[in-house]
Amino acid sequence: MSIHTSDTGTAPVPSARDTSAAPVSAAGWIRRPDELAALVERLQAGSEVALDTESNSLHHFPERVCLIQLADPAGGVFLVDPLALADLSPFAPCLADPEVVKVFHGATYDLSSLKRDFGFRFARIFDTMVAAQFLGIAELGLSALLQRYFGISPTRSRQKDDWTARPLTPEQEAYAAEDVRHLLALRRQLLGELVARGREAWVEEECEALAELPAAERVFDPDDAFRVKGAGALDRR
Template sequence: MVNLFPQIKNVSIEKLTMGIINPMTKELSTPHQLIEDHEALLHLIHQLRSQKRLALDTESNSLYAYREQVCLIQISIPGIDYLLDTVHLTDLSPLGKLMKDDRVEKVLHGAEYDVICLKRDFNFTITNLFDTRVALRTLGRKRTGLGDVLEEEFGVKLNKKWQRANWGQRPLPEELLNYARLDTHFLLTLRDRLTKHLKEKGRWDEAKEECERISQFEPNDHDFHPNKFWKISNAKQLRPDQAAILKELYCFREEQARHLNRPPFKVIPDKTLLTIAQSKPRSAEKLLELPGMTSGQIRRYGQGLLNAVEQGLRSPPPPRPKSERMDDDVVNRYKRLRKWRKQTAEAR
Protein backbone atom coordinates (compact mmCIF):
# COMPACT_ATOMS: atom_id res chain seq x y z
CA MET A 1 0.00 0.00 0.00
CA VAL A 2 1.32 3.45 -0.93
CA ASN A 3 1.42 5.78 2.07
CA LEU A 4 0.34 9.24 0.99
CA PHE A 5 2.02 10.75 4.04
CA PRO A 6 5.58 9.35 3.98
CA GLN A 7 6.83 12.03 6.34
CA ILE A 8 4.60 10.69 9.16
CA LYS A 9 5.27 7.03 8.56
CA ASN A 10 5.93 5.04 11.76
CA VAL A 11 4.91 7.96 13.98
CA SER A 12 2.95 6.85 17.04
CA ILE A 13 -0.72 7.75 17.33
CA GLU A 14 0.07 9.80 20.44
CA LYS A 15 2.55 12.02 18.55
CA LEU A 16 0.51 12.10 15.37
CA THR A 17 -2.63 13.38 17.06
CA MET A 18 -0.93 15.74 19.50
CA GLY A 19 -2.79 19.05 19.37
CA ILE A 20 -5.59 17.44 17.38
CA ILE A 21 -6.92 14.77 19.72
CA ASN A 22 -7.00 15.48 23.44
CA PRO A 23 -5.23 12.45 25.00
CA MET A 24 -7.41 12.63 28.11
CA THR A 25 -10.85 12.88 26.48
CA LYS A 26 -9.96 11.34 23.10
CA GLU A 27 -11.88 14.24 21.51
CA LEU A 28 -10.80 16.92 19.04
CA SER A 29 -9.14 19.77 20.89
CA THR A 30 -10.02 22.41 18.28
CA PRO A 31 -13.34 24.24 18.76
CA HIS A 32 -16.68 23.48 17.16
CA GLN A 33 -19.93 25.40 16.93
CA LEU A 34 -23.49 24.13 16.66
CA ILE A 35 -25.58 26.30 14.33
CA GLU A 36 -29.27 26.18 15.27
CA ASP A 37 -30.79 29.56 14.30
CA HIS A 38 -30.94 31.76 11.21
CA GLU A 39 -28.83 34.59 12.61
CA ALA A 40 -25.96 32.22 13.40
CA LEU A 41 -26.30 30.69 9.93
CA LEU A 42 -26.01 34.08 8.22
CA HIS A 43 -22.93 34.92 10.29
CA LEU A 44 -21.39 31.58 9.31
CA ILE A 45 -22.10 32.06 5.59
CA HIS A 46 -20.46 35.48 5.71
CA GLN A 47 -17.34 33.88 7.16
CA LEU A 48 -17.33 30.94 4.73
CA ARG A 49 -17.45 33.19 1.65
CA SER A 50 -13.90 34.32 2.43
CA GLN A 51 -12.58 30.76 2.37
CA LYS A 52 -10.92 29.16 -0.64
CA ARG A 53 -12.32 25.79 0.33
CA LEU A 54 -14.37 24.03 2.98
CA ALA A 55 -14.97 20.43 3.97
CA LEU A 56 -18.56 19.17 3.83
CA ASP A 57 -20.56 16.13 4.94
CA THR A 58 -24.14 15.24 5.89
CA GLU A 59 -25.92 12.90 8.28
CA SER A 60 -29.42 11.53 7.61
CA ASN A 61 -31.96 9.45 9.52
CA SER A 62 -32.52 6.74 6.90
CA LEU A 63 -32.62 3.98 9.53
CA TYR A 64 -35.31 5.69 11.59
CA ALA A 65 -37.83 7.42 9.30
CA TYR A 66 -40.22 6.52 6.50
CA ARG A 67 -38.77 9.29 4.36
CA GLU A 68 -35.17 10.02 5.28
CA GLN A 69 -33.99 13.59 5.57
CA VAL A 70 -30.71 15.37 6.15
CA CYS A 71 -30.55 16.09 9.89
CA LEU A 72 -27.04 17.51 10.23
CA ILE A 73 -24.55 19.21 7.92
CA GLN A 74 -20.89 19.31 8.95
CA ILE A 75 -18.63 22.05 7.60
CA SER A 76 -14.96 22.40 8.50
CA ILE A 77 -12.49 25.17 7.76
CA PRO A 78 -8.99 25.51 9.25
CA GLY A 79 -9.23 25.74 13.03
CA ILE A 80 -12.95 25.09 13.56
CA ASP A 81 -15.76 22.68 12.73
CA TYR A 82 -19.39 23.76 12.29
CA LEU A 83 -22.42 21.54 12.81
CA LEU A 84 -25.63 22.80 11.19
CA ASP A 85 -28.81 21.50 12.80
CA THR A 86 -31.09 21.14 9.78
CA VAL A 87 -33.94 19.90 11.98
CA HIS A 88 -34.15 23.35 13.61
CA LEU A 89 -32.97 25.51 10.69
CA THR A 90 -35.98 26.22 8.48
CA ASP A 91 -34.32 28.34 5.76
CA LEU A 92 -31.07 27.06 4.32
CA SER A 93 -31.19 29.16 1.15
CA PRO A 94 -28.11 31.22 2.17
CA LEU A 95 -26.13 27.98 2.35
CA GLY A 96 -27.56 26.93 -1.01
CA LYS A 97 -26.10 30.06 -2.61
CA LEU A 98 -22.69 29.24 -1.15
CA MET A 99 -22.90 25.66 -2.44
CA LYS A 100 -23.41 27.06 -5.94
CA ASP A 101 -20.54 29.55 -5.63
CA ASP A 102 -17.70 28.05 -7.68
CA ARG A 103 -15.16 30.38 -6.07
CA VAL A 104 -15.31 28.17 -2.97
CA GLU A 105 -14.17 24.57 -3.34
CA LYS A 106 -16.26 21.98 -1.47
CA VAL A 107 -14.28 18.97 -0.27
CA LEU A 108 -16.25 15.79 0.46
CA HIS A 109 -15.44 12.11 0.89
CA GLY A 110 -17.70 9.76 -1.07
CA ALA A 111 -19.77 12.68 -2.31
CA GLU A 112 -22.46 10.84 -4.28
CA TYR A 113 -24.87 10.33 -1.41
CA ASP A 114 -24.39 13.85 -0.01
CA VAL A 115 -24.92 15.45 -3.42
CA ILE A 116 -28.16 13.52 -3.91
CA CYS A 117 -29.49 14.19 -0.38
CA LEU A 118 -28.74 17.92 -0.47
CA LYS A 119 -30.37 18.21 -3.90
CA ARG A 120 -33.42 16.21 -2.77
CA ASP A 121 -34.02 18.00 0.55
CA PHE A 122 -32.86 21.57 -0.16
CA ASN A 123 -32.47 21.77 -3.96
CA PHE A 124 -28.76 22.51 -3.53
CA THR A 125 -26.41 22.42 -6.51
CA ILE A 126 -22.79 21.86 -5.50
CA THR A 127 -20.16 23.36 -7.79
CA ASN A 128 -16.35 23.11 -7.62
CA LEU A 129 -16.52 19.78 -5.83
CA PHE A 130 -13.46 17.75 -4.82
CA ASP A 131 -14.06 14.19 -3.67
CA THR A 132 -11.17 12.74 -1.66
CA ARG A 133 -12.44 9.21 -2.24
CA VAL A 134 -12.32 9.75 -5.99
CA ALA A 135 -8.77 11.06 -5.60
CA LEU A 136 -7.71 8.01 -3.60
CA ARG A 137 -9.17 5.65 -6.20
CA THR A 138 -7.53 7.60 -9.00
CA LEU A 139 -4.21 7.10 -7.20
CA GLY A 140 -4.83 3.36 -7.03
CA ARG A 141 -5.70 3.03 -3.35
CA LYS A 142 -7.70 -0.09 -2.47
CA ARG A 143 -9.03 0.91 0.98
CA THR A 144 -10.84 4.19 0.44
CA GLY A 145 -13.47 4.21 3.19
CA LEU A 146 -13.20 7.23 5.45
CA GLY A 147 -12.63 5.08 8.54
CA ASP A 148 -9.71 3.30 6.87
CA VAL A 149 -8.18 6.57 5.63
CA LEU A 150 -8.44 8.35 8.98
CA GLU A 151 -6.85 5.43 10.78
CA GLU A 152 -4.09 4.77 8.25
CA GLU A 153 -3.12 8.37 7.58
CA PHE A 154 -4.00 10.25 10.78
CA GLY A 155 -4.04 7.53 13.43
CA VAL A 156 -7.66 8.32 14.26
CA LYS A 157 -10.12 5.46 14.75
CA LEU A 158 -13.85 6.07 14.35
CA ASN A 159 -16.08 4.71 17.09
CA LYS A 160 -18.37 2.14 15.47
CA LYS A 161 -20.83 2.71 18.31
CA TRP A 162 -22.29 5.67 16.41
CA GLN A 163 -22.49 4.21 12.91
CA ARG A 164 -26.20 3.48 13.27
CA ALA A 165 -27.06 6.56 15.33
CA ASN A 166 -30.41 8.31 15.00
CA TRP A 167 -29.40 11.73 13.66
CA GLY A 168 -32.98 12.93 13.88
CA GLN A 169 -33.09 12.78 17.68
CA ARG A 170 -32.82 16.00 19.64
CA PRO A 171 -30.82 17.02 21.50
CA LEU A 172 -27.82 15.32 19.92
CA PRO A 173 -25.36 14.07 22.58
CA GLU A 174 -22.04 15.90 22.67
CA GLU A 175 -20.25 12.61 22.03
CA LEU A 176 -22.24 12.16 18.84
CA LEU A 177 -21.43 15.72 17.69
CA ASN A 178 -17.73 15.01 18.24
CA TYR A 179 -18.08 11.85 16.17
CA ALA A 180 -19.73 13.82 13.36
CA ARG A 181 -16.87 16.34 13.32
CA LEU A 182 -14.40 13.63 12.38
CA ASP A 183 -16.11 13.21 8.98
CA THR A 184 -14.87 16.64 7.88
CA HIS A 185 -12.15 17.69 10.32
CA PHE A 186 -9.24 16.11 8.40
CA LEU A 187 -10.55 16.45 4.83
CA LEU A 188 -8.82 19.73 3.96
CA THR A 189 -5.43 18.36 4.99
CA LEU A 190 -6.16 15.15 3.10
CA ARG A 191 -7.24 17.16 0.06
CA ASP A 192 -3.94 19.07 -0.07
CA ARG A 193 -1.89 15.88 0.17
CA LEU A 194 -3.94 14.12 -2.49
CA THR A 195 -3.82 17.09 -4.85
CA LYS A 196 -0.02 17.07 -4.67
CA HIS A 197 0.14 13.37 -5.54
CA LEU A 198 -2.44 13.64 -8.32
CA LYS A 199 -0.49 16.41 -10.03
CA GLU A 200 2.83 14.60 -9.59
CA LYS A 201 1.38 11.51 -11.27
CA GLY A 202 -0.45 13.44 -13.98
CA ARG A 203 -3.90 12.31 -12.82
CA TRP A 204 -5.35 15.62 -11.63
CA ASP A 205 -7.58 16.13 -14.70
CA GLU A 206 -8.86 12.57 -14.47
CA ALA A 207 -9.92 13.04 -10.85
CA LYS A 208 -11.50 16.44 -11.45
CA GLU A 209 -13.51 15.12 -14.38
CA GLU A 210 -15.00 12.40 -12.17
CA CYS A 211 -15.73 14.93 -9.41
CA GLU A 212 -17.56 17.11 -11.91
CA ARG A 213 -19.65 14.11 -13.00
CA ILE A 214 -20.60 13.35 -9.39
CA SER A 215 -21.61 16.96 -8.73
CA GLN A 216 -24.34 16.59 -11.35
CA PHE A 217 -26.03 13.56 -9.78
CA GLU A 218 -29.81 13.84 -9.38
CA PRO A 219 -32.05 12.20 -6.75
CA ASN A 220 -33.84 9.00 -7.70
CA ASP A 221 -37.62 8.79 -7.74
CA HIS A 222 -38.51 7.46 -4.29
CA ASP A 223 -42.26 7.90 -4.66
CA PHE A 224 -44.19 4.78 -3.82
CA HIS A 225 -45.64 2.71 -6.65
CA PRO A 226 -47.37 -0.66 -6.12
CA ASN A 227 -45.45 -2.31 -8.96
CA LYS A 228 -42.09 -1.56 -7.32
CA PHE A 229 -42.59 -4.83 -5.45
CA TRP A 230 -40.89 -6.45 -8.47
CA LYS A 231 -37.60 -4.94 -7.22
CA ILE A 232 -37.66 -7.25 -4.19
CA SER A 233 -34.96 -9.89 -4.59
CA ASN A 234 -36.33 -13.09 -6.20
CA ALA A 235 -39.78 -11.56 -6.78
CA LYS A 236 -39.54 -12.42 -10.48
CA GLN A 237 -39.11 -16.10 -9.57
CA LEU A 238 -42.61 -16.27 -8.03
CA ARG A 239 -45.60 -17.94 -9.64
CA PRO A 240 -48.33 -15.53 -10.83
CA ASP A 241 -50.57 -16.15 -7.81
CA GLN A 242 -47.66 -15.63 -5.42
CA ALA A 243 -46.69 -12.40 -7.20
CA ALA A 244 -50.22 -11.09 -6.71
CA ILE A 245 -49.96 -11.80 -2.97
CA LEU A 246 -46.54 -10.16 -2.74
CA LYS A 247 -47.92 -7.02 -4.35
CA GLU A 248 -50.68 -6.78 -1.74
CA LEU A 249 -48.22 -7.46 1.09
CA TYR A 250 -45.90 -4.79 -0.29
CA CYS A 251 -48.73 -2.23 -0.34
CA PHE A 252 -49.80 -3.14 3.20
CA ARG A 253 -46.25 -2.74 4.51
CA GLU A 254 -45.90 0.65 2.84
CA GLU A 255 -49.11 1.86 4.46
CA GLN A 256 -47.89 0.74 7.89
CA ALA A 257 -44.44 2.28 7.41
CA ARG A 258 -45.93 5.62 6.41
CA HIS A 259 -48.28 5.59 9.39
CA LEU A 260 -45.51 4.68 11.85
CA ASN A 261 -42.86 6.88 10.19
CA ARG A 262 -40.49 3.96 9.99
CA PRO A 263 -38.42 2.57 7.11
CA PRO A 264 -40.41 -0.22 5.42
CA PHE A 265 -37.66 -2.78 6.07
CA LYS A 266 -38.03 -2.14 9.81
CA VAL A 267 -41.74 -3.00 9.65
CA ILE A 268 -41.29 -6.33 7.85
CA PRO A 269 -38.15 -7.23 5.83
CA ASP A 270 -38.37 -8.02 2.11
CA LYS A 271 -37.30 -11.62 2.70
CA THR A 272 -40.19 -12.18 5.11
CA LEU A 273 -42.71 -10.71 2.66
CA LEU A 274 -41.42 -13.09 0.01
CA THR A 275 -41.77 -16.06 2.37
CA ILE A 276 -45.36 -15.12 3.19
CA ALA A 277 -46.20 -14.79 -0.51
CA GLN A 278 -44.74 -18.22 -1.23
CA SER A 279 -46.45 -19.93 1.73
CA LYS A 280 -49.88 -18.24 1.48
CA PRO A 281 -50.77 -18.66 5.18
CA ARG A 282 -54.46 -18.37 6.10
CA SER A 283 -54.18 -18.10 9.90
CA ALA A 284 -52.07 -16.40 12.57
CA GLU A 285 -50.76 -19.81 13.63
CA LYS A 286 -49.47 -20.50 10.11
CA LEU A 287 -47.94 -17.03 9.96
CA LEU A 288 -46.03 -17.62 13.17
CA GLU A 289 -44.55 -20.84 11.75
CA LEU A 290 -42.80 -18.91 8.99
CA PRO A 291 -39.10 -18.01 9.37
CA GLY A 292 -38.61 -14.33 10.11
CA MET A 293 -42.01 -13.80 11.73
CA THR A 294 -42.17 -12.88 15.41
CA SER A 295 -45.04 -12.86 17.88
CA GLY A 296 -44.73 -9.07 18.04
CA GLN A 297 -45.20 -8.77 14.30
CA ILE A 298 -48.19 -11.11 14.45
CA ARG A 299 -49.71 -8.97 17.19
CA ARG A 300 -49.19 -5.70 15.30
CA TYR A 301 -49.64 -6.72 11.68
CA GLY A 302 -51.03 -10.26 11.65
CA GLN A 303 -54.59 -9.49 10.56
CA GLY A 304 -53.41 -7.02 7.95
CA LEU A 305 -50.99 -9.55 6.50
CA LEU A 306 -53.70 -12.22 6.34
CA ASN A 307 -56.05 -9.75 4.66
CA ALA A 308 -53.33 -8.97 2.11
CA VAL A 309 -52.90 -12.68 1.38
CA GLU A 310 -56.65 -13.07 0.83
CA GLN A 311 -56.76 -10.00 -1.40
CA GLY A 312 -53.84 -11.30 -3.42
CA LEU A 313 -55.53 -14.65 -3.94
CA ARG A 314 -58.57 -12.84 -5.35
CA SER A 315 -56.54 -10.50 -7.57
CA PRO A 316 -55.38 -11.07 -11.15
CA PRO A 317 -51.67 -11.72 -11.59
CA PRO A 318 -49.73 -8.46 -11.96
CA PRO A 319 -48.02 -7.94 -15.34
CA ARG A 320 -44.35 -8.77 -15.28
CA PRO A 321 -41.91 -5.95 -16.07
CA LYS A 322 -40.38 -6.03 -19.50
CA SER A 323 -36.86 -7.39 -19.65
CA GLU A 324 -34.26 -4.72 -20.31
CA ARG A 325 -31.65 -7.02 -21.79
CA MET A 326 -28.67 -5.26 -23.34
CA ASP A 327 -27.73 -6.25 -26.88
CA ASP A 328 -24.59 -8.36 -27.36
CA ASP A 329 -22.45 -5.48 -28.63
CA VAL A 330 -23.13 -3.44 -25.48
CA VAL A 331 -22.39 -6.45 -23.25
CA ASN A 332 -19.09 -7.09 -25.02
CA ARG A 333 -18.05 -3.43 -24.79
CA TYR A 334 -18.88 -3.49 -21.09
CA LYS A 335 -16.73 -6.59 -20.54
CA ARG A 336 -13.80 -5.05 -22.40
CA LEU A 337 -14.09 -1.84 -20.38
CA ARG A 338 -14.15 -3.79 -17.09
CA LYS A 339 -11.05 -5.70 -18.16
CA TRP A 340 -9.29 -2.44 -19.11
CA ARG A 341 -10.28 -0.83 -15.80
CA LYS A 342 -8.94 -3.78 -13.81
CA GLN A 343 -5.65 -3.81 -15.68
CA THR A 344 -5.26 -0.04 -15.30
CA ALA A 345 -5.98 -0.19 -11.56
CA GLU A 346 -3.50 -3.02 -11.03
CA ALA A 347 -0.79 -1.06 -12.86
CA ARG A 348 -1.09 1.89 -10.45
Protein backbone atom coordinates in the same frame (compact mmCIF):
# COMPACT_ATOMS: atom_id res chain seq x y z
CA MET B 1 -23.22 37.25 17.75
CA SER B 2 -22.08 33.76 18.73
CA ILE B 3 -22.39 30.18 17.62
CA HIS B 4 -23.28 27.50 20.14
CA THR B 5 -20.59 24.91 20.78
CA SER B 6 -22.89 22.89 22.99
CA ASP B 7 -26.12 23.33 24.87
CA THR B 8 -24.20 24.99 27.68
CA GLY B 9 -21.72 27.31 25.97
CA THR B 10 -20.91 29.47 22.96
CA ALA B 11 -17.89 30.31 20.89
CA PRO B 12 -17.30 33.38 18.67
CA VAL B 13 -17.10 32.99 14.92
CA PRO B 14 -13.69 34.31 13.82
CA SER B 15 -13.22 35.56 10.28
CA ALA B 16 -12.03 32.90 7.86
CA ARG B 17 -9.26 35.31 6.86
CA ASP B 18 -8.00 35.57 10.45
CA THR B 19 -5.14 33.07 10.21
CA SER B 20 -4.14 33.77 13.81
CA ALA B 21 -7.39 32.27 15.08
CA ALA B 22 -6.70 28.99 16.88
CA PRO B 23 -8.60 25.98 15.54
CA VAL B 24 -11.59 25.19 17.71
CA SER B 25 -11.84 21.73 19.20
CA ALA B 26 -15.59 21.79 19.80
CA ALA B 27 -18.10 21.97 16.97
CA GLY B 28 -20.22 25.11 16.71
CA TRP B 29 -23.95 24.54 16.43
CA ILE B 30 -25.85 26.53 13.79
CA ARG B 31 -29.50 26.71 14.82
CA ARG B 32 -30.57 30.31 14.13
CA PRO B 33 -30.79 32.37 10.91
CA ASP B 34 -28.23 34.91 12.18
CA GLU B 35 -25.78 32.10 12.97
CA LEU B 36 -26.29 30.66 9.50
CA ALA B 37 -25.71 34.05 7.88
CA ALA B 38 -22.45 34.51 9.80
CA LEU B 39 -21.28 31.03 8.83
CA VAL B 40 -22.04 31.55 5.14
CA GLU B 41 -20.13 34.84 5.16
CA ARG B 42 -17.17 33.11 6.77
CA LEU B 43 -17.19 30.20 4.31
CA GLN B 44 -17.48 32.40 1.23
CA ALA B 45 -14.41 34.34 2.37
CA GLY B 46 -12.38 31.13 2.14
CA SER B 47 -11.37 28.85 -0.71
CA GLU B 48 -12.57 25.43 0.47
CA VAL B 49 -15.01 23.78 2.85
CA ALA B 50 -15.47 20.17 3.97
CA LEU B 51 -19.01 18.77 4.09
CA ASP B 52 -20.82 15.67 5.29
CA THR B 53 -24.39 14.82 6.23
CA GLU B 54 -26.26 12.51 8.58
CA SER B 55 -29.73 11.21 7.73
CA ASN B 56 -32.40 9.11 9.39
CA SER B 57 -33.20 6.46 6.79
CA LEU B 58 -33.01 3.59 9.28
CA HIS B 59 -35.45 5.18 11.73
CA HIS B 60 -37.97 7.32 9.82
CA PHE B 61 -39.89 7.25 6.57
CA PRO B 62 -39.43 9.11 4.36
CA GLU B 63 -35.81 9.87 5.15
CA ARG B 64 -34.40 13.38 5.43
CA VAL B 65 -31.09 15.10 6.08
CA CYS B 66 -30.89 15.68 9.84
CA LEU B 67 -27.43 17.22 10.18
CA ILE B 68 -24.94 19.00 7.93
CA GLN B 69 -21.34 19.08 9.12
CA LEU B 70 -18.81 21.58 7.79
CA ALA B 71 -15.16 22.41 8.41
CA ASP B 72 -13.11 25.34 7.12
CA PRO B 73 -9.37 25.99 6.62
CA ALA B 74 -9.16 28.01 9.84
CA GLY B 75 -10.00 24.90 11.87
CA GLY B 76 -13.65 25.70 12.51
CA VAL B 77 -16.08 22.78 12.63
CA PHE B 78 -19.80 23.48 12.46
CA LEU B 79 -22.97 21.43 12.85
CA VAL B 80 -25.90 22.90 10.93
CA ASP B 81 -29.26 21.73 12.28
CA PRO B 82 -31.86 21.48 9.48
CA LEU B 83 -34.44 20.45 12.08
CA ALA B 84 -34.13 23.86 13.75
CA LEU B 85 -33.68 26.02 10.64
CA ALA B 86 -36.73 26.45 8.44
CA ASP B 87 -34.74 28.02 5.60
CA LEU B 88 -31.31 26.90 4.44
CA SER B 89 -31.41 28.86 1.17
CA PRO B 90 -28.67 31.29 2.36
CA PHE B 91 -26.28 28.35 1.86
CA ALA B 92 -27.08 28.05 -1.84
CA PRO B 93 -24.70 30.72 -3.25
CA CYS B 94 -21.73 29.27 -1.36
CA LEU B 95 -22.37 25.72 -2.56
CA ALA B 96 -22.79 26.88 -6.16
CA ASP B 97 -19.70 29.13 -6.03
CA PRO B 98 -16.90 27.70 -8.24
CA GLU B 99 -14.35 29.70 -6.25
CA VAL B 100 -15.05 27.59 -3.14
CA VAL B 101 -14.05 23.91 -3.33
CA LYS B 102 -16.57 21.63 -1.62
CA VAL B 103 -14.77 18.58 -0.20
CA PHE B 104 -16.68 15.35 0.48
CA HIS B 105 -15.77 11.74 1.10
CA GLY B 106 -18.07 9.51 -0.91
CA ALA B 107 -20.09 12.44 -2.24
CA THR B 108 -22.85 10.65 -4.16
CA TYR B 109 -25.33 10.12 -1.32
CA ASP B 110 -24.67 13.50 0.31
CA LEU B 111 -25.07 15.43 -2.94
CA SER B 112 -28.28 13.70 -4.02
CA SER B 113 -29.81 14.06 -0.54
CA LEU B 114 -28.91 17.75 -0.21
CA LYS B 115 -30.35 18.44 -3.65
CA ARG B 116 -33.54 16.54 -2.82
CA ASP B 117 -34.20 18.17 0.55
CA PHE B 118 -33.00 21.73 -0.09
CA GLY B 119 -32.73 22.21 -3.85
CA PHE B 120 -29.02 23.01 -3.68
CA ARG B 121 -26.80 23.16 -6.75
CA PHE B 122 -23.09 22.38 -6.55
CA ALA B 123 -19.97 23.51 -8.36
CA ARG B 124 -16.32 22.60 -7.79
CA ILE B 125 -16.56 19.29 -5.94
CA PHE B 126 -13.59 17.30 -4.65
CA ASP B 127 -14.33 13.76 -3.50
CA THR B 128 -11.50 12.25 -1.44
CA MET B 129 -12.79 8.74 -2.15
CA VAL B 130 -12.58 9.34 -5.89
CA ALA B 131 -9.08 10.77 -5.46
CA ALA B 132 -8.00 7.70 -3.51
CA GLN B 133 -9.42 5.44 -6.23
CA PHE B 134 -7.38 7.18 -8.91
CA LEU B 135 -4.28 6.74 -6.76
CA GLY B 136 -4.89 2.99 -6.65
CA ILE B 137 -5.47 2.89 -2.89
CA ALA B 138 -7.20 -0.34 -1.87
CA GLU B 139 -8.91 0.74 1.38
CA LEU B 140 -11.14 3.66 0.45
CA GLY B 141 -13.04 4.25 3.69
CA LEU B 142 -12.48 7.57 5.43
CA SER B 143 -11.24 5.88 8.60
CA ALA B 144 -8.70 3.86 6.61
CA LEU B 145 -7.42 6.96 4.81
CA LEU B 146 -7.09 8.98 8.01
CA GLN B 147 -5.18 6.11 9.58
CA ARG B 148 -2.96 5.78 6.50
CA TYR B 149 -1.99 9.44 6.20
CA PHE B 150 -2.30 10.87 9.69
CA GLY B 151 -2.25 7.90 12.07
CA ILE B 152 -5.73 8.81 13.33
CA SER B 153 -7.51 5.84 14.87
CA PRO B 154 -11.09 5.30 13.72
CA THR B 155 -13.95 6.11 16.06
CA ARG B 156 -16.98 3.91 16.56
CA SER B 157 -19.39 4.25 13.66
CA ARG B 158 -22.72 5.90 14.45
CA GLN B 159 -24.27 5.69 11.00
CA LYS B 160 -27.12 3.60 12.42
CA ASP B 161 -28.02 6.17 15.09
CA ASP B 162 -31.29 8.09 14.93
CA TRP B 163 -30.00 11.52 13.89
CA THR B 164 -33.46 13.02 14.29
CA ALA B 165 -33.15 12.82 18.08
CA ARG B 166 -32.30 16.01 19.93
CA PRO B 167 -30.19 16.79 21.78
CA LEU B 168 -27.43 14.70 20.26
CA THR B 169 -25.18 12.93 22.72
CA PRO B 170 -21.60 14.19 23.16
CA GLU B 171 -20.46 11.02 21.41
CA GLN B 172 -22.69 11.76 18.41
CA GLU B 173 -21.46 15.35 18.23
CA ALA B 174 -17.85 14.17 18.34
CA TYR B 175 -18.48 11.55 15.64
CA ALA B 176 -20.20 14.07 13.37
CA ALA B 177 -17.39 16.60 13.81
CA GLU B 178 -14.65 14.07 13.14
CA ASP B 179 -16.25 13.19 9.80
CA VAL B 180 -15.19 16.60 8.45
CA ARG B 181 -12.43 17.81 10.76
CA HIS B 182 -9.58 16.27 8.73
CA LEU B 183 -11.10 16.27 5.24
CA LEU B 184 -9.33 19.42 4.05
CA ALA B 185 -5.94 18.11 5.17
CA LEU B 186 -6.73 14.81 3.47
CA ARG B 187 -7.60 16.62 0.24
CA ARG B 188 -4.28 18.44 0.25
CA GLN B 189 -2.41 15.18 0.83
CA LEU B 190 -4.23 13.36 -1.97
CA LEU B 191 -4.03 16.32 -4.32
CA GLY B 192 -0.26 16.44 -3.93
CA GLU B 193 -0.01 12.79 -4.95
CA LEU B 194 -2.40 13.28 -7.87
CA VAL B 195 -0.38 16.20 -9.22
CA ALA B 196 2.85 14.23 -8.83
CA ARG B 197 1.39 11.37 -10.90
CA GLY B 198 -0.34 13.57 -13.46
CA ARG B 199 -3.81 12.36 -12.47
CA GLU B 200 -5.37 15.58 -11.14
CA ALA B 201 -7.37 16.19 -14.32
CA TRP B 202 -8.91 12.72 -14.12
CA VAL B 203 -10.28 13.43 -10.66
CA GLU B 204 -11.51 16.88 -11.68
CA GLU B 205 -13.46 15.36 -14.56
CA GLU B 206 -15.04 12.71 -12.35
CA CYS B 207 -15.95 15.27 -9.69
CA GLU B 208 -17.52 17.56 -12.28
CA ALA B 209 -19.80 14.67 -13.19
CA LEU B 210 -20.63 14.12 -9.51
CA ALA B 211 -21.70 17.76 -9.15
CA GLU B 212 -24.29 17.20 -11.88
CA LEU B 213 -25.88 14.17 -10.25
CA PRO B 214 -29.68 14.49 -10.02
CA ALA B 215 -31.47 14.88 -6.74
CA ALA B 216 -32.58 11.70 -5.00
CA GLU B 217 -36.21 11.05 -5.83
CA ARG B 218 -38.95 10.52 -3.28
CA VAL B 219 -40.64 7.55 -4.91
CA PHE B 220 -43.27 5.91 -2.75
CA ASP B 221 -42.66 2.21 -2.17
CA PRO B 222 -44.95 0.65 0.47
CA ASP B 223 -42.17 -1.72 1.48
CA ASP B 224 -39.81 1.15 2.33
CA ALA B 225 -41.66 1.81 5.56
CA PHE B 226 -40.90 -1.75 6.68
CA ARG B 227 -37.16 -1.15 6.33
CA VAL B 228 -37.30 1.30 9.24
CA LYS B 229 -35.89 -0.06 12.50
CA GLY B 230 -38.59 -1.85 14.49
CA ALA B 231 -40.97 -2.11 11.55
CA GLY B 232 -40.70 -5.90 11.54
CA ALA B 233 -42.98 -6.04 14.56
CA LEU B 234 -45.80 -4.32 12.65
CA ASP B 235 -48.64 -6.01 10.78
CA ARG B 236 -48.27 -5.28 7.04
CA ARG B 237 -52.03 -4.82 6.89
